[in-house]
Amino acid sequence: MDERQKLRELAAWYREFAERAGNPAIWDARLRTAEELEKKAASLTERRGDMSATKTTGTAVITGASSGIGAVYADRLAKRGYDLILVARNRGRLAMLARRLESETGRSIETIPADLNDKEDLARIETTLRTNAAITLLVNNAGVGATAPLLDSDVEKMDEMIRLNVGALTRLTYAAVPGFVARGGGTLMNIASIVAISPETLNGVYGGTKAFVLALSLSLNNELAGTGVRVQVILPGAIATEFWDIAGLPVGNLRSGTVMSAEDLVDAALAGHDQGEIVTIPSLPDRTEWDAFETARRAMSVRLSTAVPAARYGIGHSNHAEA
Ligand SMILES: NC(=O)c1ccc[n+]([C@@H]2O[C@H](COP(=O)([O-])OP(=O)(O)OC[C@H]3O[C@@H](n4cnc5c(N)ncnc54)[C@H](OP(=O)(O)O)[C@@H]3O)[C@@H](O)[C@H]2O)c1
Numbered sequence: 001m002d003e004r005q006k007l008r009e010l011a012a013w014y015r016e017f018a019e020r021a022g023n024p025a026i027w028d029a030r031l032r033t034a035e036e037l038e039k040k041a042a043s044l045t046e047r048r049g050d051m052s053a054t055k056t057t058g059t060a061v062i063t064g065a066s067s068g069i070g071a072v073y074a075d076r077l078a079k080r081g082y083d084l085i086l087v088a089r090n091r092g093r094l095a096m097l098a099r100r101l102e103s104e105t106g107r108s109i110e111t112i113p114a115d116l117n118d119k120e121d122l123a124r125i126e127t128t129l130r131t132n133a134a135i136t137l138l139v140n141n142a143g144v145g146a147t148a149p150l151l152d153s154d155v156e157k158m159d160e161m162i163r164l165n166v167g168a169l170t171r172l173t174y175a176a177v178p179g180f181v182a183r184g185g186g187t188l189m190n191i192a193s194i195v196a197i198s199p200e201t202l203n204g205v206y207g208g209t210k211a212f213v214l215a216l217s218l219s220l221n222n223e224l225a226g227t228g229v230r231v232q233v234i235l236p237g238a239i240a241t242e243f244w245d246i247a248g249l250p251v252g253n254l255r256s257g258t259v260m261s262a263e264d265l266v267d268a269a270l271a272g273h274d275q276g277e278i279v280t281i282p283s284l285p286d287r288t289e290w291d292a293f294e295t296a297r298r299a300m301s302v303r304l305s306t307a308v309p310a311a312r313y314g315i316g317h318s319n320h321a322e323a
Contacts, residue, residue, distance in 0.1 A: 007037045009095075011034040011035075018030035038110070041110075056107070057136065059132065060136070060137035061129060062084060062139040063087045063116065064087070065094065066086070066089070066093040066097070067090070067241065069141055069241060070086075071093075071097055073266055074086055077139075078107045082107065083107050083108040083109070083110075084101065084107060084108075086111045089113060089115045091113040095111055116172075117160060117163050122168055126172065133179065133183065137186065137187045138176040138189070139189045142164060144164060144243070145243055146161060146203035146205065147247045148203060158205040161205060162208075165210070165212075169190065169216075170216065176188065177229065180227075181224070185229065186230075187229070187232070188230070189273070190216070190231070193213075194235045194237050194283070195207040195211075197235070218233070218279075232272070232280060233280070234269045234272075235279065235280065236265050236282060237258065239265050264282070
């Protein structure tokens with residue numbers, strides 16, 4: 001293990017034990033020690049970076065990086081020259097991935113074990129996003145799904161899913177984007193799902209969370225025009241990851257020919273980003289189908305708010321005409 005890795009692991013230890021301290025002063029002191037160790041590790045990385053010929057494209061924060069789609073984003077972004085901050089709950093998996101990517105790419109890979117459904121953990125990631133000006137990319141990927149019909153699902157689990165897929169994603173977006181705007185650049189990649197536009201396909205709460213991600217991304221993209229900040233929202237179909245086991249329907253049960261690998265998904269999503277796409281649907285064979293859908297939606301949107309109900313309801317029209 002090299003010195004940076006030792007410092008990082010020690011920092012992770014202090015962070016973990018900070019949370020267990022009953023006394024706020026001890027909690028604070030341990031956190032400060034963790035931060036100092038992390039700074040020391042980062043300065044060693046910078047020095048090593050100075051010596052290497054490769055140039056960083058900034059730091060990418062990837063949530064849900066311990067497996068599946070997020071782990072492939074980590075691999076591809078490190079290979080594209082990003083330093084990484086990897087977030088998920090599984091500390092061991094994050095550390096293994098970080099070690100592999102550091103040795104393969106020479107990039108600086110920091111891991112922050114965190115449960116995004118835990119307020120304090122989430123706040124720590126928000127602070128990182130707010131205060132680290134090297135961050136140029138946030139991949140909001142952490143998420144869980146459900147496959148059971150809405151009425152057969154446990155409402156507590158649904159609530160947990162909403163807090164992760166919607167609540168945490170929103171807070172992390174709020175933490176990252178103002179800095180991007182102030183610095184005149186940055187990229188937000190949000191992982192939604194095809195169920196955002198096809199809510200009948202899986203559990204309705206899951207579909208609802210992903211419709212939120214699509215709507216938030218489109219709205220932000222509209223608001224951020226001219227700021228230099230880019231937004232991309234990705235709508236994967238079924239992808240072969242642990243998502244399906246966790247959601248209660250192992251991927252082997254899906255119709256063959258409908259499931260893509262996480263590697264192909266991420267490569268297509270990054271190609272879509274390179275091509276300037278805002279909405280990327282890697283499986284959709286004909287891009288013009290989405291364009292037609294969007295054009296119809298936008299055309300209709302200017303007719304959705306009027307002073308009186310539509311004539312077919314027979315309300316208000318005669319009064320309105322008399323006045
Ligand atoms: N697989 C599909 O078919 C599919 C299709 C469309 C969209 N998506 C979306 O793609 C994203 C990634 O899913 P995936 O397919 O790669 O599944 P996955 O392999 O299960 O990955 C989910 C990731 O999220 C992390 N995560 C889960 N709960 C978390 C929490 N409370 N706090 C922090 N991290 C948490 C997991 O890590 P830890 O367990 O270590 O925390 C893991 O790294 C999700 O947003 C999902 O909705 C997936």
